[in-house]
Amino acid sequence: MAPRLCGLCDNARAILKRPKTGQQICKDCFFYVFETEVHNTITQAGLFHPGDRVAIGASGGKDSTVLAYVMKTLNDRYNYGLELYLLSIDEGITGYRDDSLETVKRNQQQYDMPLKILSYDELYGWTMDRIVSQIGKKNNCTFCGVFRRQALDRGASMLHVDHIVTGHNADDIAETVLMNIMRGDIARLGRCTLICTQGEDTIKRSKPFKYAYEKEIVMYAYFKKLDYFSTECIYSPDAYRGHARVFLKDLEASRPSAIIDIIHSGEAFELKDEVKVTQKAQQTCKRCGYMSSNELCKACTLLEGLERGMANAGVTDRGRKKLEAEGPAPENLRTIPMFQLPNPNNGPSTTISLEASA
Amino acid sequence: MSLTIKIEFGGGLELLFSNQKSHKIEVPSKIPARERSESERAVDLQYLIFWLRDNLLKERVELFIENGTVRPGILVLVNDTDWELEGEGEYQLKDGDEIVFISTLHGG
Numbered sequence: 001m002a003p004r005l006c007g008l009c010d011n012a013r014a015i016l017k018r019p020k021t022g023q024q025i026c027k028d029c030f031f032y033v034f035e036t037e038v039h040n041t042i043t044q045a046g047l048f049h050p051g052d053r054v055a056i057g058a059s060g061g062k063d064s065t066v067l068a069y070v071m072k073t074l075n076d077r078y079n080y081g082l083e084l085y086l087l088s089i090d091e092g093i094t095g096y097r098d099d100s101l102e103t104v105k106r107n108q109q110q111y112d113m114p115l116k117i118l119s120y121d122e123l124y125g126w127t128m129d130r131i132v133s134q135i136g137k138k139n140n141c142t143f144c145g146v147f148r149r150q151a152l153d154r155g156a157s158m159l160h161v162d163h164i165v166t167g168h169n170a171d172d173i174a175e176t177v178l179m180n181i182m183r184g185d186i187a188r189l190g191r192c193t194l195i196c197t198q199g200e201d202t203i204k205r206s207k208p209f210k211y212a213y214e215k216e217i218v219m220y221a222y223f224k225k226l227d228y229f230s231t232e233c234i235y236s237p238d239a240y241r242g243h244a245r246v247f248l249k250d251l252e253a254s255r256p257s258a259i260i261d262i263i264h265s266g267e268a269f270e271l272k273d274e275v276k277v278t279q280k281a282q283q284t285c286k287r288c289g290y291m292s293s294n295e296l297c298k299a300c301t302l303l304e305g306l307e308r309g310m311a312n313a314g315v316t317d318r319g320r321k322k323l324e325a326e327g328p329a330p331e332n333l334r335t336i337p338m339f340q341l342p343n344p345n346n347g348p349s350t351t352i353s354l355e356a357s358a
Numbered sequence: 359m360s361l362t363i364k365i366e367f368g369g370g371l372e373l374l375f376s377n378q379k380s381h382k383i384e385v386p387s388k389i390p391a392r393e394r395s396e397s398e399r400a401v402d403l404q405y406l407i408f409w410l411r412d413n414l415l416k417e418r419v420e421l422f423i424e425n426g427t428v429r430p431g432i433l434v435l436v437n438d439t440d441w442e443l444e445g446e447g448e449y450q451l452k453d454g455d456e457i458v459f460i461s462t463l464h465g466g
């Protein structure tokens with residue numbers, strides 16, 4: 001078979017079939033269109049302003065590694081004027097996160113960005129290893145997910161950044177749309193397709209890879225020879241998401257546009273007013289000051305359950321009632337430090353403890 | 359006659375293959391006929407996938423093969439070109455080819 005020429009430059013040999021468009025393109029055109037599409041996503045959504053301090057949520061995995069590389073490239077190429085940081089959360093999972101953090105530390109050197117690592121141990125007094133040894137492998141993803149979300153915001157606050165970007169890609173978002181439909185989680189369904197989420201008192205979060213296919217992210221990492229870490233979490237991955245993922249990959253195999261179509265479906269759902277009123281208003285957690293839809297935020301509830309030896313308290317209603325029946329929380333209970341929204345204005349004057357560059 | 363093929367696994371797929379990313383293998387250049395009515399045919403990528411399963415795979419075959427091909431979510435490159443441009447399973451192997459398999463199914 002004669003080599004096919006690139007459908008864009010008509011000059012070099014095609015190396016990739018784009019899942020989004022079916023186009024066959026060469027390596028240089030692929031780099032160019034991939035980066036330019038992310039740039040267009042960023043500018044069309046007006047994600048950044050010159051001088052913004054932005055943290056990249058970095059796990060050492062493919063998505064965040066490619067995100068850090070592309071953010072640096074675009075910031076230089078188009079003069080976004082951003083101050084970029086790497087922010088990593090150490091869940092305390094021996095043999096998994098400790099290895100992936102080594103990758104992030106290399107990224108810190110390679111991309112010349114300051115790195116902050118915040119650990120569950122330091123914030124909550126519990127590592128995932130210790131949580132799993134107490135509660136087993138059944139609901140540990142609930143703890144990890146709730147703790148990570150809050151840890152990212154707190155890490156961002158320590159860095160005095162007011163914006164976190166994450167590596168969520170089009171496949172991830174389509175998966176989440178499917179999961180929220182299957183669970184009837186109307187509130188999350190509306191939110192999960194937003195490129196940028198920001199409440200009144202939350203740190204802005206956005207997903208510059210919202211329209212980037214996983215296949216292209218992996219191909220980009222492969223052809224750029226980026227250094228990333230790829231091992232499954234040792235505490236059994238989120239099984240429900242796993243099913244949604246396999247289902248989505250099967251759909252994509254028979255029709256590649258399925259991913260973008262599902263995101264579009266998620267965006268197109270409209271909520272009736274009578275559905276909206278049942279949603280709880282946001283408030284701040286009375287114990288730690290983090291945003292919450294109840295008196296206590298989810299992380300405080302989970303932590304109290306762990307500390308009082310009733311880990312189910314934060315997971316099921318029954319566990320919650322049992323905990324309440326035991327009486328109020330003891331005074332010396334370990335709690336999460338008070339949350340403060342970052343103030344970018346006093347950023348540079350405050351000392352931030354960053355990872356030392358080796 | 360046999361062909362020498364270089365195999366690379368990435369994205370966590372190497373875990374199914376003795377945690378070794380790089381392999382050099384020899385495969386027969388012709389697939390022997392299974393029935394009398396069939397003639398020998400040149401070895402293709404489809405055959406290679408089953409050869410890898412039978413000769414190199416150490417665990418959890420369901421993470422590598424599904425419905426007679428690689429599981430959806432595994433990217434395949436033939437000499438650094440997306441196999442979707444090379445006829446996928448029908449691509450005829452040549453001596454010295456490099457085939458890369460990358461799983462995209464791991465978190466990031």
